[in-house]
Amino acid sequence: MSRDESDAELARRCVGGDPEAFRPLVERYQKVLYNVAYRMVHDREDARDLAQGALVKAYRKLGSFDPERPFFSWLYRILVNDALSFLEKRRPTAPLEAERDAGAPGGPHEELERRERERRIQAALRELAPDSRQVIVLRYFADLSYAEMSEVLAIPEKTVKSRLFTARQRLAGSLGGEVSR
Amino acid sequence: MSEPGREELLHAELDGTASAADSARLRSLLEEEPELAARLEALRRASGELERAERLEPPPELLEGVMAAVRERSRAEAVRPGWLEALRGLLAPVPLAACAAALLVGVVLGVLLPAGFGASPAERESLSGTALPHGRLGESADARSVAFRTWEVSGEATARRAGELLVVEVRLDARRPLEVRLVLDGAEVRPRSFERVGSGEADVVMGRGEVRIAHPGGAGRYRIGLEVGPRSAGAVRLFLGDRESGALPFGRMGR
Numbered sequence: 378m379s380r381d382e383s384d385a386e387l388a389r390r391c392v393g394g395d396p397e398a399f400r401p402l403v404e405r406y407q408k409v410l411y412n413v414a415y416r417m418v419h420d421r422e423d424a425r426d427l428a429q430g431a432l433v434k435a436y437r438k439l440g441s442f443d444p445e446r447p448f449f450s451w452l453y454r455i456l457v458n459d460a461l462s463f464l465e466k467r468r469p470t471a472p473l474e475a476e477r478d479a480g481a482p483g484g485p486h487e488e489l490e491r492r493e494r495e496r497r498i499q500a501a502l503r504e505l506a507p508d509s510r511q512v513i514v515l516r517y518f519a520d521l522s523y524a525e526m527s528e529v530l531a532i533p534e535k536t537v538k539s540r541l542f543t544a545r546q547r548l549a550g551s552l553g554g555e556v557s558r
Numbered sequence: 559m560s561e562p563g564r565e566e567l568l569h570a571e572l573d574g575t576a577s578a579a580d581s582a583r584l585r586s587l588l589e590e591e592p593e594l595a596a597r598l599e600a601l602r603r604a605s606g607e608l609e610r611a612e613r614l615e616p617p618p619e620l621l622e623g624v625m626a627a628v629r630e631r632s633r634a635e636a637v638r639p640g641w642l643e644a645l646r647g648l649l650a651p652v653p654l655a656a657c658a659a660a661l662l663v664g665v666v667l668g669v670l671l672p673a674g675f676g677a678s679p680a681e682r683e684s685l686s687g688t689a690l691p692h693g694r695l696g697e698s699a700d701a702r703s704v705a706f707r708t709w710e711v712s713g714e715a716t717a718r719r720a721g722e723l724l725v726v727e728v729r730l731d732a733r734r735p736l737e738v739r740l741v742l743d744g745a746e747v748r749p750r751s752f753e754r755v756g757s758g759e760a761d762v763v764m765g766r767g768e769v770r771i772a773h774p775g776g777a778g779r780y781r782i783g784l785e786v787g788p789r790s791a792g793a794v795r796l797f798l799g800d801r802e803s804g805a806l807p808f809g810r811m812g813r
Contacts, residue, residue, distance in 0.1 A: 394632075396625075396629055396632035397625075399624075399625070399628050400625055403620075403624050403625065404621065407616045407621060408616050410616075411614060411616035411617075411620060412614055421614070421617075425620050428616065429620050429624050429627075433624055433628065436624075436627075436628050437631065438800065440772075441710075441734060441737065441799050443734045443735060443775075491612065494607065495612060498607060498611050513608070517609060538569070542566075542569055545572070545601055545604065548608070549597070549601045549603070550600075551604075552608075
């Protein structure tokens with residue numbers, strides 16, 4: 378298998394009956410999907426389930442994937458929609474995972490700093506409305522451009538910018554003012 | 559093009575998308591307005607925090623869980639062979655020359671055989687490729703229709719029964735390639751023939767109990783002829799992608 382086989386080519390092989398062609402696609406996108414899901418729902422197990430669900434759903438729907446469009450934006454759209462549905466159903470009182478997170482590598486000082494940063498970030502993200510949170514998460518954890526976010530979220534680029542600016546302004550209030558270093 | 563506003567300048571600077579001219583303009587504004595400089599600084603700190611946030615490694619069970627589900631689905635489809643594969647399987651052993659020869663024989667027979675050979679007049683009428691005569695067929699037909707509209711596809715499916723023939727016509731306009739499936743509920747219902755109008759690239763597979771159409775996107779019209787027993791009643795269920803989009807019931811003859 379070619380290392381740089383395109384997403385569309387792998388998708389075509391899957392549709393043609395080769396399920397193993399889906400593995401490189403999972404390997405390629407699972408980290409971003411998992412991180413986007415985690416920053417949306419703040420729980421690692423839920424994030425794993427959402428990322429897994431989105432990938433399986435994508436496989437089932439590969440027949441309707443338009444190879445002329447980027448695979449990742451189609452895939453991220455599935456995840457983002459599922460994450461929003463999940464947030465609508467979930468009670469908003471789940472504890473912050475960063476508060477019960479432990480055992481990461483690093484010395485005691487670095488570890489404390491890391492945990493404190495994670496706590497601040499998760500708390501700040503939780504304060505955002507889901508549609509503001511999703512643009513921040515797609516911008517910073519999926520590295521998407523305005524145009525790509527517009528494609529994923531099926532909203533005009535202008536709306537993406539407006540949501541991103543508003544969300545950043547709120548984060549500047551909660552994250553930007555607290556850091557003195 | 560109009561100059562970007564201050565807000566846009568700040569965010570373009572953060573995203574690294576500001577032009578040299580915009581950056582120069584922003585620098586000049588920042589010198590004049592300390593509060594704007596403070597805002598940019600706060601935005602930069604928040605952005606920096608997000609950029610430094612930990613990127614988690616996905617748990618190993620994610621990949622394996624997905625691949626297990628994918629293999630499971632693939633096995634399930636293998637029990638009911640993937641329709642594209644089934645089509646390939648049917649066509650693969652047939653050499654191109656044999657296909658051409660069969661086509662030639664078909665054309666010659668079509669010219670030589672008397673009109674009315676084989677199919678009934680109603681059947682010929684509806685399957686010959688000419689427009690379906692609504693009025694004439696409609697008089698004796700038990701016609702039903704269902705309309706569908708989503709952001710991806712819109713259209714209508716109609717079923718008309720004429721004797722032991724049920725003609726299902728699907729007209730659709732889809733933004734993307736789409737699988738259309740007709741699931742045949744009811745005893746003694748068998749796919750007999752199909753016709754594509756303006757969708758020459760679409761693959762159509764007629765199997766036992768269902769008809770699958772790989773619509774390539776855009777506008778298309780498909781006409782499927784189904785043979786139904788005189789006492790047969792049931793429904794043709796229409797699926798667009800994974801979603802069931804309606805049903806076309808049909809009744810027994812002679813009611």
